[in-house]
Amino acid sequence: MSAMVSLRNSLRAAARPVLSRKITMHQQFVRTASLATVSSLGIDKATGITKPSTVYHNLPYPQVFEHETKNKEGETTANGTYCVSTGQFTGRSPKDKYFVQQAPSDETLDWGKINVGVAPKVWENIYKKAVKHYNENVEKMYVFDGYCGTSPKSRKNVRIITELAWQHHFAKNMFIRPDTEAETEGFKPDFTIINACKVVNDDYKELGLNSEVAVVFNVEERKAVITGTWYGGEMKKGIFSMMNYWLPLNGVMAMHCSANKGKNGDTALFFGLSGTGKTTLSADPDRKLIGDDEHGWDNDGIFNFEGGCYAKTVNLSHETEPEIFDAIKRDALLENVVIKENGEPDYTDVSKTENTRVSYPIYHIDNFEPTGMGGHPNSVIFLTCDAFGILPPVSRLSAGQAMYHFLSGYTAKVAGTERGVTEPVPNFSACFGAAFMTLHPTKYADLLQKKLAKHGTQCFLINTGWTGGGYGVGKRMSLKATRACVHAVLDGTIHNTSFTPDPVFGFEVPAEVPGVPDKVLDPRDAWSDKDGYDATRTKLAGMFKENFTKFVKPGVTDYTSYGPK
Incomplete structure (x- = not known):
């Protein structure tokens, strides 16, 4: 040295x-x-x-x-x-x-x-x-x-x-x-x-x-x-x-997520599987990085499990x-x-x-949080790369919907990533990290729901995948638009507009987000083939429901009603 x-x-x-x-x-x-x-x-x-x-x-x-x-x-x-x-x-x-x-x-x-x-x-x-x-x-x-x-x-x-x-x-x-x-x-x-x-x-x-x-x-x-x-x-x-x-x-709570902290001490969590942008989006020059992968949430707030990346x-x-x-x-x-x-x-x-x-x-990392800790999070963001082009770039989740999407842990593989994959394939990983969950997934969901309710934490679903059509037809969401969605969530400006419930998934879609075209905010509007969008949305909703059946069994909380209709 x-x-x-x-x-x-x-x-x-x-x-x-x-x-x-x-x-x-x-x-x-x-x-x-x-x-x-x-x-x-x-x-x-x-x-x-x-x-x-x-x-x-x-x-x-x-x-x-x-x-x-x-x-x-x-x-x-x-x-x-x-x-x-x-x-x-x-x-x-x-x-x-x-x-x-x-x-x-x-x-x-x-x-x-x-x-x-x-x-x-x-x-x-x-x-x-x-x-x-x-x-x-x-x-x-x-x-x-x-x-x-x-x-x-x-x-x-x-x-x-x-x-x-x-x-x-x-x-x-x-x-x-x-x-x-x-x-x-x-x-x-x-x-x-x-x-x-x-x-x-x-x-x-x-x-x-x-x-x-x-x-x-x-x-x-x-x-x-x-x-x-x-x-x-x-x-x-x-x-x-x-x-x-x-x-x-x-x-x-133990979580497979990244975390960062704003200048005013506001803390945010980013859940997401590989390829959804968890590391990229949590590395914000205007916010301190608490950690990029593993965190806990105790009575004092958020803390990093690790001393490195x-x-x-x-x-x-x-x-x-x-x-x-x-x-x-x-x-x-x-x-x-x-x-x-x-x-x-x-x-x-x-x-x-x-x-x-x-x-x-x-x-x-120059912009890291030296204590490795943050307060109770103001916002939780679930990241998904939806290759079907169905999910909006950002949507607000109710408490029950947050648990449904937390347990689903959805993203999608695209054609060409594996032999035989010719169209988007859903990838569900419970709690956004099923491989590391040693207890039943609903145990983590129940605990997370209590934490969110106690501290008034709001959850959002952000799609970093496709818009205007699925993979091969539409185009990938721009990083600029995604960052605009994240910033709107973290600075609270996303709450300054009206929201419309999605008729199938039920989450709330904002009418306006600075830096994001209105046509992109409504994924159906972004599709030229409206019937094709409706049919693909129904198909994706069915995949969610089929996957979720494994979380329904005696003795555990059933969050099925918060999923797509």
């Missing part, structure tokens, strides 16, 4: 009270205390890992870089960013994620395709293999101790044990780094992940698993083991899944995403990005994967 960069980071650290207010102090104390033992950290008694002779604990960024380069775990780009390859697995393995079936968590986990159960004996088999690997094959290991959650009242202590320095780097980027040496003395983790990525489960068929990969969570023992995959995101989303289990049971880099450019582009520098970590001969990343090359990624500490 150059002297100028080091000085700039030190000055920034001094001004940031929570997430990074003591970055320099943190680097100083871990530099003298980075060497530890399994005994001094209590790892031997807690996990059974006893043999690694060297334990590197909460390494500062300069030392992490030294270890990565010395271990030859990747390559350094022209500007000093380290880049690694995650091998065969360049994304999560959702079909290889399991939870141990045992009391009392077996009564609260939402068992099914998302949360797949395994017997305790399967856990014991995989856990023993992971521990044996560390005791017999690992001479040095890396331990990150930190937090998930910026709220002192609601955060959890997390410990991430890895064999690879770059995975230690990833954990350091994504979770919240302790500020003082006192915080790590006698650290007691609420949850521990043992990343044994080099362990392959050759006996997976006998164990009844899907493949040689296994990511297994033991709720009662507060541990997880990762085997067979090197992908860093398994650690991040694994802890997120556990936060989605713990927090709602204590009345704290994990962004896609495919086709990234300074023109399209200047904040993310500029955040990719020393201490950031690139995954599966092709590096050209001159040392520059080639974000257009998808020969390894289209899921190229970068993780970086959140203070790499």
Whole structure:
């Protein structure tokens, strides 16, 4: 790190009270205390890992870089960013994620395709293999101790044990780094992940698993083991899944969303699946970024789960995403990005994967909220990319409609994204993040509804997809028009006009939004083929209703009546 960069980071650290207010102090104390033992950290008694002779604990960024380069775990780009390859697995393995079936968590986990159960004996088999690997094959290991959650009242202590320095780097980027040496003395983790990525489960068929990969969570023992995959995101989303289990049971909402804060302290949440614009729209130069992906909502307000960001880099450019582009520098970590001969990343090359990624500490974004927290939100925005061209660019939702669309988690894939997809295909993901919801989706909806009612939060549905026709006929909503809708919601001017209920979906459509053509505001008017619009709207409404049947069962709240008629 150059002297100028080091000085700039030190000055920034001094001004940031929570997430990074003591970055320099943190680097100083871990530099003298980075060497530890399994005994001094209590790892031997807690996990059974006893043999690694060297334990590197909460390494500062300069030392992490030294270890990565010395271990030859990747390559350094022209500007000093380290880049690694995650091998065969360049994304999560959702079909290889399991939870141990045992009391009392077996009564609260939402068992099914998302949360797949395994017997305790399967856990014991995989856990023993992971521990044996560390005791017999690992001479040095890396331990990150930190937090998930910026709220002192609601955060959890997390410990991430890895064999690879770059995975230690990833954990350091994504979770919240302790500020003082006192915080790590006698650290007691609420949850521990043992990343044994080099362990392959050759006996997976006998164990009844899907493949040689296994990511297994033991709720009662507060541990997880990762085997067979090197992908860093398994650690991040694994802890997120556990936060989605713990927090709602204590009345704290866990959410897959981004959040930002206005100059007057007003907070907004942005829910949306991949491709809907969640990251882009929450990165507003006039508002502070609280976080881009995972948040909680407790009695004090909104808080970020993470201490960093994990962004896609495919086709990234300074023109399209200047904040993310500029955040990719020393201490950031690139995954599966092709590096050209001159040392520059080639974000257009998808020969390894289209899921190229970068993780970086959140203070790499200049306009970030240093506390990682905000008040109770004034506005909640559900983002959808409707490739059918039916939904208006913005609509206001009643409390019941908000829960219906929250549970639906709708967006659409377009033709050409997958083999055999020749027309728009709906994609429903409960709570805008079904893969990480460990409780029944209505549990989150019920809790969210209580939060919204208590704090008078208004919900809106914003369509960043097509207008004037579906994909192939109409055109994509302009970013300028979408931003105008978002700004109207956040500054409250959207309430200064009249609203008309949609005859099928029931949400309220504004008559006027500054910066958005009136013809675009009414999606039916934007279609030249009115009969075609009516028929497609009926078709899409039917898809919503068919999807929603899975949320209707005894013992849970039924929000069906708030859907399309």
